[in-house]
Amino acid sequence: MGGWGAELSGVERTALVTLYLRALESRSKDSILRDHAASEAVRRIGDDLGLGSLKMRLTAGDRYLVVLRARQFDLWAKAFLARHHDAVVVQLGCGLDSRASRLNVPAGVPWFDVDLPEVAALRRELFPDREGHRTIGASVTESQWWEEIPWDRPVLAIAEGLLMYLPEPEVRRLLERLTDRFTTGSLLFDGAAPWVVWVSNRLPRIYGEFTMQWATRDAREVERWIPRLRCVEEIALLAQHAVIPSRLHRHLYQALGLIPPLRDELRLFRFEF
Numbered sequence: 001m002g003g004w005g006a007e008l009s010g011v012e013r014t015a016l017v018t019l020y021l022r023a024l025e026s027r028s029k030d031s032i033l034r035d036h037a038a039s040e041a042v043r044r045i046g047d048d049l050g051l052g053s054l055k056m057r058l059t060a061g062d063r064y065l066v067v068l069r070a071r072q073f074d075l076w077a078k079a080f081l082a083r084h085h086d087a088v089v090v091q092l093g094c095g096l097d098s099r100a101s102r103l104n105v106p107a108g109v110p111w112f113d114v115d116l117p118e119v120a121a122l123r124r125e126l127f128p129d130r131e132g133h134r135t136i137g138a139s140v141t142e143s144q145w146w147e148e149i150p151w152d153r154p155v156l157a158i159a160e161g162l163l164m165y166l167p168e169p170e171v172r173r174l175l176e177r178l179t180d181r182f183t184t185g186s187l188l189f190d191g192a193a194p195w196v197v198w199v200s201n202r203l204p205r206i207y208g209e210f211t212m213q214w215a216t217r218d219a220r221e222v223e224r225w226i227p228r229l230r231c232v233e234e235i236a237l238l239a240q241h242a243v244i245p246s247r248l249h250r251h252l253y254q255a256l257g258l259i260p261p262l263r264d265e266l267r268l269f270r271f272e273f
């Protein structure tokens with residue numbers, strides 16, 4: 001475990017995978033994300049926390065799945081913050097993401113990163129809280145931590161790589177809490193297709209024990225749960241292949257995107273309310 005205090009287990013370990021993939025991509029000369037904070041965090045962790053393992057290195061080919069998702073959420077977040085200078089941002093299941101520094105968010109926009117306590121502790125070691133930016137160690141399914149978030153601003157809620165790990169009733173309750181608490185805002189999340197959840201739970205786990213739970217069948221389902229939420233944009237992740245600089249990966253993602261079930265394996269949603 002090296003000098004790091006955190007003991008990540010189960011689903012918490014997925015935060016290391018996405019961090020590693022963003023860092024890896026950010027080190028290439030034609031990087032899409034240029035996530036220097038991720039790259040620096042991975043340099044500091046070194047071979048600790050399993051980051052030096054062969055298993056982790058084998059995930060390298062998947063880096064564009066994570067990078068294309070982060071890029072699209074960055075674009076949506078930037079557009080929201082340009083429209084709402086008085087916004088508050090809540091990242092649900094933030095892991096070790098460094099979006100606030102990628103977007104260079106002004107200190108006047110309060111930013112809250114929420115993840116399970118062990119992940120939050122590691123996060124504070126790697127990215128110490130700064131003015132206007134706070135890490136909260138709690139489950140997103142709990143209700144108390146919401147009290148810390150100013151409710152009288154337009155909210156940008158980002159759940160990137162999170163909701164598939166929660167049972168459906170918890171997803172629903174989380175979205176109800178969000179929309180009950182704020183008058184207006186935007187919700188960004190990605191949803192895994194039902195076959196992905198099914199297959200994923202039958203494959204041997206590489207990074208620790210966890211199950212995928214919620215499959216996103218249709219944005220309309222979420223609108224039926226909470227009529228105030230309107231889906232205003234929906235993008236198949238693989239449809240974004242044109243921005244990939246590596247020709248090999250671009251063609252591979254393009255070819256996979258021609259097969260409808262594969263194209264829809266992960267979709268990105270932008271809701272407003």
Ligand SMILES: C[S@@+](CC[C@H](N)C(=O)[O-])C[C@H]1O[C@@H](n2cnc3c(N)ncnc32)[C@H](O)[C@@H]1O
Binds near residue numbers: 011015095141162165
């Ligand atoms: C795939 S990672 C994504 C992390 C980050 N959003 C990113 O894109 O790098 C999933 C994250 O969800 C977090 N998570 C899972 N269940 C959670 C819960 N009930 N409450 C808070 N965080 C949770 C995990 O700890 C992990 O950090």
